[in-house]
Amino acid sequence: MIAGRVAIVGGGINGLAIARQLLANHPNLSVTVFEKEAEVALHQSSHNSGVVHAGLYYEPGSLKARFCARGRELLREYCIDRGLPYDECGKLVVALTEDELPRLEAIFARARANGVPGIRLIGADEIREIEPHCRGLRALHSPQTAIVSYRRVAEEFAREIAAAGGEIRLGVTVARLIESADGVVLEGADGPLPDARFDQVVACAGLQSDRLASRSGQTAEPRIVPFFGQYYVVDSAFRGHVRGLIYPVPDPKFPFLGVHFTKRIDGEMTIGPNAFISLGRENYSGRDVSIRDVRDFLLYPAFWRFASRNIPATLRELRTVISANAFVRDAAKYVPSLRNVPVSPAVRGIRAQAMTADGKLVDDFVIQRRGRVTHLRNAPSPGATSSMAIAEHIAREILDVGGATFLQRGEAA
Ligand SMILES: Cc1cc2nc3c(=O)[nH]c(=O)nc-3n(C[C@H](O)[C@H](O)[C@H](O)COP(=O)(O)OP(=O)(O)OC[C@H]3O[C@@H](n4cnc5c(N)ncnc54)[C@H](O)[C@@H]3O)c2cc1C
Structure with a gap:
């Protein structure tokens, strides 16, 4: 059994997914989410296409490829389990001209290498069967690509966090993270925040992630x-x-x-x-x-x-x-x-x-960990699809394995 205090900075879908996962893995942990806005998920997590990607495009073996595939499975189960709308409406990637065909075939090869379920290359007739108003020379069909409301998913994560005894402090901006031998102190613009010394911190600050990281002693690069x-x-x-x-x-x-x-x-x-x-x-x-x-x-x-x-x-x-x-x-x-x-x-x-x-635009997700602090520094699309898998990874690989020494190990319950 692991006990201790963990802070998450950022109440977008990633920060909330991580807080939820930590509480599910370790009910004795004290988990607090700090969010600068008055509500959760007001930034990227509610301003996106709402697509649950199946993992067509990503470099096989990359974090994006792994987390997208696992994240899609977890998210699908979660939405069904919690009664959230999830529509497997499918997707076509359409080539209009001959010169696009080699690129379409390269995506098909990647999708196969990534184990994307049900994908097929189809011709013009089948394009019209699936999407009667669409025209194209050839297309890649991904039947399990889906749509959701990521805002609703994030709000459901927040409800679960509260029900599991976690705390979400809204309207609190974290200016920097100061690490010492016995913990990490979260500071606001005017100095340490009240009751804000933690054993571990995970920062998921989205559009502000580079600023929070560099003010907290991490590298300035990559920048947002x-x-x-x-x-x-x-x-x-x-x-x-x-x-x-x-x-x-x-x-x-x-x-x-x-x-x-x-x-x-x-x-x-x-x-x-x-x-x-x-x-x-x-x-x-x-x-x-x-x-x-x-x-x-x-x-x-x-x-x-x-x-x-x-x-x-x-x-x-x-x-x-x-x-x-x-x-x-x-x-x-x-x-x-x-x-x-x-x-x-x-x-x-x-x-x-x-x-x-x-x-260069950084293609893959970037998770940087030093000491007691982990920063999610690049989580573009398919970051929302992948959120539950990113959370699984950070909770298990980083906190359980690497970070356990910073948390108290108690007697087994
Ligand atoms: C146009 C667009 C389309 C997209 N389409 C898709 C898609 O179809 N499918 C998909 O899977 N992904 C998509 N994405 C990507 C997806 O939206 C993001 O990967 C995901 O929402 C990132 O979540 P996050 O929690 O990391 O960041 P955010 O949702 O941005 O959350 C970060 C949070 O941190 C808070 N914060 C920042 N700084 C501080 C601070 N100093 N103190 C306290 N709080 C702080 C912010 O207020 C914010 O709430 C899209 C993104 C965009 C922009």
């Missing part, structure tokens, strides 16, 4: 560079034109999956998200500018290295930022009946995307 993704909601009269999820073949140089048609768990259909640099890490309206956030990426030489290597992709994305019509027209190449569909803008999402000093 925020990329927003705009969505448009399709007029409800046209929802039936897409039954599930329709994706393009992604640009291999870009870690984002491309603008896709997404059926939402509430029945709406959206088109998006594009990917463009955000003028604020938490600027969801797109109208405000955060001088600090803009200065951070403008003064980061790596950002300019990245930008100079990605000029065509930047111009392509910029078109869709400037014009909603261009955005819809690009997407309608896959579903021509939606070419002139009325759309309304939905709230954008902002990706906490880590970038290395040489200007």
Whole structure:
């Protein structure tokens, strides 16, 4: 039996999944989640596509490949068990032209290497059987790709944490973590927070993760560079034109999956998200500018290295930022009946995307552990799909194995 005090910084889906898992593994642990907002899951965890990825794209053996596959299984069971909506609507990755076929086949090979269930390469006739309004040369069909509301999942995690005796302190910003021989103290802007000495801390601060890590004595790299993704909601009269999820073949140089048609768990259909640099890490309206956030990426030489290597992709994305019509027209190449569909803008999402000093976007999840503190430093998509597997990993491999010496071992109950 392990007892002791563990703090989680960040009440997004990852922080909450970890707190829940720790309490499930060790009912005698005292677990406290610190969240700066007045509610849980207000950032990436409620501004995303809501897709439960099946693991098509990821480098076999990578954390993304492993955690996505395991996370999907755990999440499916969890939603069924807790009565949360989970719709296995399936997904098509569609090639429109001959030159996209080798890339589509490469994704198929990866998906097979990752053991993705039920995937098949299909031709134009079968595309129309699955999605009658979609056109394409060939497609990859993933029947078990699903949709959920990650916000609802995160809120359910929070309810479970409270029921298991954990505490969620809302409206508390953690400025830094100070580690000493006998614990870690959480500090706010004015010094130590009340009753905030812990044996172990896990930081899952999403868009602020690099700042919290570097202020707490960890390396400055990788840094977070925020990329927003705009969505448009399709007029409800046209929802039936897409039954599930329709994706393009992604640009291999870009870690984002491309603008896709997404059926939402509430029945709406959206088109998006594009990917463009955000003028604020938490600027969801797109109208405000955060001088600090803009200065951070403008003064980061790596950002300019990245930008100079990605000029065509930047111009392509910029078109869709400037014009909603261009955005819809690009997407309608896959579903021509939606070419002139009325759309309304939905709230954008902002990706906490880590970038290395040489200007590369970090593809895999990054979990850094030093002493009593573990930082989740890169958890982009499929981070929500993977959250329960990331939690399993951090609770078991890091706290049980590496961190046990920092927690009290008591008599077996
Ligand atoms: C546009 C977009 C589309 C996506 N689509 C998908 C998808 O379809 N499927 C999928 O699996 N994944 C998707 N993702 C990725 C997924 O949303 C994220 O991987 C996941 O939500 C990350 O969760 P998190 O808990 O790590 O971060 P967050 O949800 O960002 O939570 C971090 C929390 O930490 C808090 N915090 C930060 N700093 C502090 C501090 N100093 N003190 C206290 N609290 C702090 C924040 O307020 C926030 O609540 C998408 C992401 C985006 C942006």
